[in-house]
Amino acid sequence: MKNKIQQLRKAHKVTQQELADALCVTRQTIISLENGRYNASLTLAHKAAQFFGMTIEELFIFENDENI
Amino acid sequence: MEDFRKKLERKMKILALICCIFPVSFISGMSIFKLKDDFSSGLVLGVCISSMLVTVYCLAKYYSLLxxxxxxxxxxxxKTDERNDAISKETMRTSSVICLVLTIIACILFGFINKYVSIALAADVYLxxxxxxxVHNYYKKKM
Known part of the structure; x- marks a missing residue:
């Protein structure tokens, strides 16, 4: 699952550590999320979407086969 | 966060209790059962000392954290990071599958060498x- 976390974080001028602190996760989790190596849980996706002021669908790009 | 602090305090109390119980139970156990075999008494002593060291380390760690x-x-x-949690779950799953496969292979190989070891390994696999x-049924009902 792709996401726009990295580009939004850079647009908001937020560091990985600041985002990690805001979402109560480690910086490694943010790095893995940005690289697409780890898929966030619904709770973390909701927190991240709230942080950037958007919906989960806007932040995370669901591909067709992932919706099934 | 406050819940986590209380949880750590509770853990510290349990560890302190273990710290008191271990030496007493070890000394009384050694005097009651009078282990004469060097291997078994050494094993019991080793387990007790290592458990005590781990307990003291955890106590010191929790104390400094609090x-x-x-x-x-x-x-x-x-501790609450979901990626760390996912990593530990995946690690447990993969390592238990690897251990199971290796035990089955060892069980078959030891069948040609020593039947007692083979039976012990087979018992381990069944257990x-x-x-x-x-555990699977427990989580099936719980979730």
Missing amino acids: HNDEKLKKYYVE SAIITLI
């Missing part, structure tokens, strides 16, 4: 399978 808010927050984030079934 007296430093910054460290406590960092530890809380590390693991039974425990897995019980």
Whole structure:
């Protein structure tokens, strides 16, 4: 699952550590999320979407086969 | 965060209790059962000493965490981080499958060398399978 976390974080001028602190996760989790190596849980996706002021669908790009 | 602090305090009390119980139970156990075999008494002593060392280490760690808010927050984030949780679950799953396969292979190989070792390994495989079934059923009902 792709996401726009990295580009939004850079647009908001937020560091990985600041985002990690805001979402109560480690910086490694943010790095893995940005690289697409780890898929966030619904709770973390909701927190991240709230942080950037958007919906989960806007932040995370669901591909067709992932919706099934 | 406050819940986590209380949880750590509770853990500290349990560890302190273990710290008191271990030496007493070891000394009384050694005097009651009078282990004459060097191997078994050495094994019991080793287990007790290593358990005590781990307990004391955990106690010291929790004590320093409870007296430093910054460290406590960092530890809380590390412990509750969902990626760390996913990694530990995946590690447990993969390592248990590898251990099971290796035990089955060892069980078959030891069948040609020593039947007692082979039977012990087979018992381990069956016991693991039974425990897995019980735990699986527990989580099936819970979730």
